[in-house]
Amino acid sequence: MNETDKKSQKEALKALRVQRKASIERARNAVKEQNKRVKAIVAALKDGAKTVPEIAAATGFSTPETLLYVATLKKYGRVGEGPKDGDYFKYELLESKAGA
Amino acid sequence: MQTHREMNFDALVVGGGIAGLQAALDLADQNFKVAVVEKDASIGGKMIRLSKVFPTLDCASCITTPKMAASAHHENITLFTYCDLKSISRESDTVLAARVVQKPRYVEADKCIGCRQCEYGCPVHVPDPEQGNFSMRKAIYIPFSNAIPQIALMDVENCSLCGKCAKVCPTGAVNYFQQPEELVIRAKTAVLATGFRLTPLDQKPEYGKGKILNVISSLDMERLLAPHGPYQRVLRPSDGKEPDAIAYVQCAGSRDKTLGVSYCSRVCCMYAIKQAMLLSGALPLADITIYYMDIRAFGKGYEQFFQNAKAMGIEFVKAKIAKIEQADNQSVRLRYEDQEGAGAVMEREHDLVVLSLGMVPEWHPEGICPVGCDTDAFIRTPMSRLSPTLTDMEGVFVAGVAAGPKDIVDTIAEAGAAAMEASNYLNKLNKKAAA
Numbered sequence A: 001m002n003e004t005d006k007k008s009q010k011e012a013l014k015a016l017r018v019q020r021k022a023s024i025e026r027a028r029n030a031v032k033e034q035n036k037r038v039k040a041i042v043a044a045l046k047d048g049a050k051t052v053p054e055i056a057a058a059t060g061f062s063t064p065e066t067l068l069y070v071a072t073l074k075k076y077g078r079v080g081e082g083p084k085d086g087d088y089f090k091y092e093l094l095e096s097k098a099g100a
Numbered sequence B: 001m002q003t004h005r006e007m008n009f010d011a012l013v014v015g016g017g018i019a020g021l022q023a024a025l026d027l028a029d030q031n032f033k034v035a036v037v038e039k040d041a042s043i044g045g046k047m048i049r050l051s052k053v054f055p056t057l058d059c060a061s062c063i064t065t066p067k068m069a070a071s072a073h074h075e076n077i078t079l080f081t082y083c084d085l086k087s088i089s090r091e092s093d094t095v096l097a098a099r100v101v102q103k104p105r106y107v108e109a110d111k112c113i114g115c116r117q118c119e120y121g122c123p124v125h126v127p128d129p130e131q132g133n134f135s136m137r138k139a140i141y142i143p144f145s146n147a148i149p150q151i152a153l154m155d156v157e158n159c160s161l162c163g164k165c166a167k168v169c170p171t172g173a174v175n176y177f178q179q180p181e182e183l184v185i186r187a188k189t190a191v192l193a194t195g196f197r198l199t200p201l202d203q204k205p206e207y208g209k210g211k212i213l214n215v216i217s218s219l220d221m222e223r224l225l226a227p228h229g230p231y232q233r234v235l236r237p238s239d240g241k242e243p244d245a246i247a248y249v250q251c252a253g254s255r256d257k258t259l260g261v262s263y264c265s266r267v268c269c270m271y272a273i274k275q276a277m278l279l280s281g282a283l284p285l286a287d288i289t290i291y292y293m294d295i296r297a298f299g300k301g302y303e304q305f306f307q308n309a310k311a312m313g314i315e316f317v318k319a320k321i322a323k324i325e326q327a328d329n330q331s332v333r334l335r336y337e338d339q340e341g342a343g344a345v346m347e348r349e350h351d352l353v354v355l356s357l358g359m360v361p362e363w364h365p366e367g368i369c370p371v372g373c374d375t376d377a378f379i380r381t382p383m384s385r386l387s388p389t390l391t392d393m394e395g396v397f398v399a400g401v402a403a404g405p406k407d408i409v410d411t412i413a414e415a416g417a418a419a420m421e422a423s424n425y426l427n428k429l430n431k432k433a434a435a
């Protein structure tokens, strides 16, 4: 892409941002909320593997929401499944931070 | 600016589920040029989303993926995915015209290599309906792991336009400015293979209107059992507990006049038995109960399949569940009349309850295509005994669940029959033109 193309692409993106203002705002707010949850869950797991009810108790999130995030963090390689503790599996942090 | 393309084919297939793909392959193998129009971003329909299939317990993906790949690579088949079918009308005695809008993926199909770098880079999480909303995808994503084509798409409603996906894409495929494309697909014949959806989970007030934790649909359970499922094992969605007691509520959306679904959806008995068997394999210590009105094991090998399930220790309770309620500890309480005992009102609790919901048509042709429907809303087959794939529109045929609930075996057989009818029709037209 040459300089003029780059400039017109930038202008077009700017116009698109104006056009999609409402949904962009919503998405940005969602990211902020989601990041808070991810951070809290990651913090809860820093001091050892935990089950979903244990993570929920540590973070104050509901258990369904905690599982939703744990499943997502697992999908994107940030959390792994650990050993079973009673009827529940424990989840632990993985080294890689890819994707979540 | 919206672009516009016009194309000619011998046959148009609407719906890229197993019925549509089988019909397309059978026509393409006879050297007819076929267009497949699919509304989703991937072909494969429900079958690619299943775990295993009754009665053989073959892995669904292992037997669907080859058909999907064969269709995608067939020189006589052109796939149009992520499409909105606007109309099908007869232009002349020999030509049908379909007006279709191909929705923008915001990713250029010829550049995307399906590497998912964009998905990993995207910061926005969105609940993923492909996984029963039990896990999340990103705002730019590959529809699911065994999707065909493996091309990403962007969900602009949830995109923050941060630019990260475009930055990490190794082939420059992300295009925020992509526009819908208007297609006019002309063909001499068409096969309608638009399949089904399940009745809504929140339909029945006495079943908790979708508000009770750990009450899920049968398709949700397929995802929990699938190798690429949201948890990669069966857990109850409220808190990740490995369930000890799982129940199936049969006829939860069929044979129920109050829901406008008075017919039997035909496959629910068998898929509930299948899922129960898979669950007893995955969770050998769990109690699995199927609450049923009567078991309809109609196909080859199906009665044996039912007997095997009983022998495996799956409990069958003859009862129509009257009420579903939330119990303590996120359990689910079922209330029913004990029909085989003294007729007393019974209550039992389970960790996870699966509703075997009814099958209703995915597509309603009214206002889009002048093909008739029956009182059950599935596409009418006026000669259902002798030529079950004929519709009331000349040159337009139907296959699979679009014509009424059926299993995969019957769907495939019907798709072959629809392709044969379409092929005969094409040969007749071609002979007439040559005369």
Ligand SMILES: Cc1cc2nc3c(=O)[nH]c(=O)nc-3n(C[C@H](O)[C@H](O)[C@H](O)COP(=O)(O)OP(=O)(O)OC[C@H]3O[C@@H](n4cnc5c(N)ncnc54)[C@H](O)[C@@H]3O)c2cc1C
Pocket (backbone or CB within 6 Å): B014, B015, B016, B017, B018, B019, B020, B037, B038, B039, B040, B043, B044, B045, B046, B047, B050, B052, B053, B054, B055, B083, B084, B085, B193, B194, B195, B196, B197, B198, B218, B219, B222, B267, B271, B274, B362, B363, B399, B400, B401, B402, B406, B407, B408, B409, B411
């Ligand atoms: C929970 C569950 C488990 C099951 N398990 C089994 C099993 O183990 N064994 C078995 O034999 N059967 C099983 N079945 C039944 C099986 O799913 C169906 O027989 C089969 O999927 C029917 O295929 P189809 O192509 O007719 O419909 P579908 O699979 O519904 O495919 C229809 C396709 O058409 C597309 N479409 C719809 N409308 C439009 C439109 N307007 N424009 C473009 N495209 C459109 C859809 O997106 C979809 O891709 C199960 C069903 C359920 C609900």
